[in-house]
Structures are given as structure tokens and as C-alpha cells.
Amino acid sequence: MWSEIEKRGAAAADRDIAKMFEKGNRESDFSLQFEDFLFDYSKTQMDEDDRAALIELAEASDLASRRDAMFSGEEINETEGRAVLHTALRNLSADPVMVDGADVMPGVLDTLTRMEDFANAVRSGTFTGAGGQITDVVNIGIGGSDLGPVMAHHALSPWCDGPRVHYVSNIDGAHIRETLDRLDPATTLVIVASKTFTTIETMTNAETAKRWMAETVKDPAAQFVALSTADDLTADFGIAPDRVFGFEDWVGGRYSVWGPIGLSLMIAIGPDHFRDFLSGGHMMDAHFRATPFDQNMPVMLALVGIWHNQGMGHATRAVLPYDQRLLRLPAYLQQLEMESNGKSVAMDGSELGVESGPIVWGEPGTNGQHAFYQLIHQGTRIVPCEFLVAAEGHEPDLAHHHELLVANCLAQSEALMRGRSLEEAREIMEAKGLTGDELERQARHRVFPGNRPSVTMIYPKLTPNMLGQIVALYEHRVFVEGVILGINSFDQWGVELGKELAKSLAPVLAGDADGADKDPSTRALVAYVQAHRGN
Numbered sequence: 001m002w003s004e005i006e007k008r009g010a011a012a013a014d015r016d017i018a019k020m021f022e023k024g025n026r027e028s029d030f031s032l033q034f035e036d037f038l039f040d041y042s043k044t045q046m047d048e049d050d051r052a053a054l055i056e057l058a059e060a061s062d063l064a065s066r067r068d069a070m071f072s073g074e075e076i077n078e079t080e081g082r083a084v085l086h087t088a089l090r091n092l093s094a095d096p097v098m099v100d101g102a103d104v105m106p107g108v109l110d111t112l113t114r115m116e117d118f119a120n121a122v123r124s125g126t127f128t129g130a131g132g133q134i135t136d137v138v139n140i141g142i143g144g145s146d147l148g149p150v151m152a153h154h155a156l157s158p159w160c161d162g163p164r165v166h167y168v169s170n171i172d173g174a175h176i177r178e179t180l181d182r183l184d185p186a187t188t189l190v191i192v193a194s195k196t197f198t199t200i201e202t203m204t205n206a207e208t209a210k211r212w213m214a215e216t217v218k219d220p221a222a223q224f225v226a227l228s229t230a231d232d233l234t235a236d237f238g239i240a241p242d243r244v245f246g247f248e249d250w251v252g253g254r255y256s257v258w259g260p261i262g263l264s265l266m267i268a269i270g271p272d273h274f275r276d277f278l279s280g281g282h283m284m285d286a287h288f289r290a291t292p293f294d295q296n297m298p299v300m301l302a303l304v305g306i307w308h309n310q311g312m313g314h315a316t317r318a319v320l321p322y323d324q325r326l327l328r329l330p331a332y333l334q335q336l337e338m339e340s341n342g343k344s345v346a347m348d349g350s351e352l353g354v355e356s357g358p359i360v361w362g363e364p365g366t367n368g369q370h371a372f373y374q375l376i377h378q379g380t381r382i383v384p385c386e387f388l389v390a391a392e393g394h395e396p397d398l399a400h401h402h403e404l405l406v407a408n409c410l411a412q413s414e415a416l417m418r419g420r421s422l423e424e425a426r427e428i429m430e431a432k433g434l435t436g437d438e439l440e441r442q443a444r445h446r447v448f449p450g451n452r453p454s455v456t457m458i459y460p461k462l463t464p465n466m467l468g469q470i471v472a473l474y475e476h477r478v479f480v481e482g483v484i485l486g487i488n489s490f491d492q493w494g495v496e497l498g499k500e501l502a503k504s505l506a507p508v509l510a511g512d513a514d515g516a517d518k519d520p521s522t523r524a525l526v527a528y529v530q531a532h533r534g535n
């Protein structure tokens, strides 16, 4: 089946996207809508037969039964022996979700209520620090325990009416120092967000924050909250059980913003808006579960991804939100997509016969236009682009800004498709008065090859509910791509080796181990650091 997709991808490379519209109705035949959310993939080289072949590929991968297995709590994370049920965290219908014969929903909803009570107490001032009402919240976490809440916090800033929330992730002391230096410990709440409660960055930052608070606050632990699956470790850290919000191992780190890991977001935007966010995710779940593949937004977004990456051989994917508040979406998606599908071994342990998931990167527009779009338009490599834009912004008094933002977004996909021919470039140069060789030389620099694929996702306005739909859409897209590739999207063994080696290098840097087992390059780098630091 893969050879068929590769064959089709190769054959499509020279197909002229703009000409494909001549047949009529391509803009509606190659787009789909869920509620008010529009996904347009008409500006790609995919034709009806390619789409049919891709859908066949999805069917042959048993996607429907894998999807049902995920929602019904089967252990689809086979390398870790776990179910995958982040969808239960946003299951506002409360319909039972069974894991090992027990319904997990009462526990999920109980935790949600506890989070809401706590968030309300912090927001209203019922829960106080030593110095009174909490003014600042510091979320200490990394990876999925940071990127989801940070991304959503930026996205939903118009709804942030609670205490200020700060996010500390990096083990670089600069991050925690620069954050805490600006805060009053007596009115600060520290959230330690770590599924495992063992992650070195998070635990080091949490200890530093505890020492900082202990300098002025009598009972620092009283101003700490833990979000974790590891009750014993949160207790060892000194956090009372009533301020621990737990979850189960069937919630993967990069899928965890919907539950306790989202507490900082809930405190910022309030529980009602957090529920709106959950409800957007839940709506996308219902759509994903019940809609035929050709009208199913996550499935078709995944198939476009497969088409460009494994079919046409484009290794990277740019995510370009024309929505400043989605500035952290590319970073969030880098973890979601690359930690999930950046694998070269199939579920059964065999080598993957095709490329793994794509390299995901991006920046908000219009900023990116003045930075890396040059390569996207005229570079030798083709970068399929994903544009996201809202019909309406949040600044009615600045509506002209939004108009220009949207115009730029639509112009980019148009330019990528149309390009500019040598003849057109010559005309431009001629109009500038150039002639002969100089005209020819200058014209060549102004040619845009065009025929570069992109998709556009448009939504009415970035609200909590809409953000929930967008995030769930991407989660399911990653799942679908993973199923089709035959990999386990829910483990991340590829992050372990670096962690282990960092642990063994720390004593070498400190001079407590000789590093004889290290390679010459690493030993030389260690020696450089030792020679150049001030001790």
C-alpha cells in the first residue's frame, strides 16, 4: 500500500495546483467543515484518486478499530502496557469509560471538582498565602507539564482575569531566578507539575522555589501544590494530600493539559472557561468518533500530512498561526507530533519501512514572513505549510489590524500556489527600465516557482471552546498518523538516553568522577568548562 502512495506522491509532484481548480468545485470538494471550523486542503497536489488511495490506506491500517480501542480504554500504549484516555478528562457527558472493568469517570469528575474548588478559592482570596491573597502563581514543569498550559494561557489571554501565572521549565537557573526575583513569596502559589515527580529539571526548580519561599514564609509547603500521578513522592516533598491533584498513568504528558496539569490555566481563566475549553475538545472527540473518514477533520488532516511526508517526500511541516495568541502552538505541536511520531520502529518491533513523522516547526504570521518565508517561497526544498487564522480578532477597535492579518495569511497561500513566472518577472524588470543581460539576471532572482502546497484552517474567533477543538484536532491527527504508520504514538523512549548520560556527566563536571568512560570529544568539552568557570 505504501508503494502505491509513494508512486502517487511522485506522480503528483509536477501537477499544477492552480490548474487543478479548473475542473470546478475543488475549493469545496477538498475542504470540510466541522461546526464553524473550516479546513481547506484544496491548495495541495492531491486529487480524488490520491484521496481515495489514502483513505484506503487508513482503512487498511484498522484505524476505526484502533480509534474505538483508544476511546474504550484498551491498552493501546503497548510498550508501556497502558490505556490512552486523555479524552476521558474532557468527557463532559460523563458517559462511563472503563479501564480494567472500572469506570474512571467518577474519579475524573471528582478531581475536576476539586480543581474547580481550589481555583475558585485562589481566585476569590479564600485560599491565601502568608501575606494574603495570591497575586502570582508559578507553574514549575517541563515538556507536557509546561507546554500545554503555557500555550493555552497565551491563547486565552483575553479570559485571564485571575492571578498572574508564570511558567518555569528550564533547568537553567536563569529561568527560575528571573521569575522568582520579581515575586513576593508571601503572595505566591507554586504549582509543581510533574506526572512522574522525578523529572530532574522540575524537581531541581521546585527545591529552589521551596528554599526561596522558606527564606520569608514560615510554612512554605502550605503554598505549594502538586499535580502528579506519584502520591508517595509528592508526600515526600512535603505537599499535603489535599493540595495534590492526581491523575492516572493513562494520561500521557503531552496530552495532559485537559486535567490537573491544566490547573494553572484554570486559575488564570476560571473554571467556567476551562470547562468551555474541555467542551471544545469533547466536541472534536465526538466528531472524530462518528464521522466518515472523508469528512472527518482529524483523519483528513492526518492524510494530508501522510501525503506530503511519506507520499511526496517533504520532511518538514510548518505550522503558521496568523494569531499572535497562538505563538506557542508550534512549540506545543513540536512535542505533540515529534515526541509521538518521531520513531523508526513499528509497534511489533520491526523497522519502519517509511519515514517517521515530520519535523514540525513554525512561528506566528506575520512575523515569520519577515524571517524564514524567503526559503518557503524560493528555497530548493518544499515545505508544506499549515495556516491557521480567525475570521475575527479580539480587538474591535483595531479591526483594521485584523483585516491586514487575514489578508497576509490568505496572500501567502495564494503566493505559494501561484508563484511568479520568469515572464512576469521580466515584465516587472522591464517596467523598472532594465534591459538586456541585467534585466534577465534581475528577473531570475524574482521568480517564485509556486506550486507549493499549503492547507488553511479558519475559525470564527479564538475562544476557549475553539482552542479545545484545535488542540483535540491535532491530538487526533497525530494518533491517526501514528496508527497508519503502525507505531506507538504514546511512548517516548527516545528521550531516555540523553537523561541517563546527563546523570553520569554531572559528577564528571563536578570533578567527582574521572569520565574515563567518556569519548575524547566529550572529555575535552568537560575540560574546557572546568578550565573556564570561576571555581
Ligand SMILES: O=P(O)(O)OC[C@H]1O[C@](O)(CO)[C@@H](O)[C@@H]1O
Residues within 6 Å of the ligand: 142, 143, 144, 145, 193, 194, 195, 196, 197, 198, 199, 202, 253, 254, 339, 492, 495
Ligand atoms: O511530567 P513529567 O513526568 O515531569 O515529564 C515531563 C516531560 O518529560 C517527558 O517524559 C520527556 O522527557 C515528556 O514526555 C513529559 O511531558
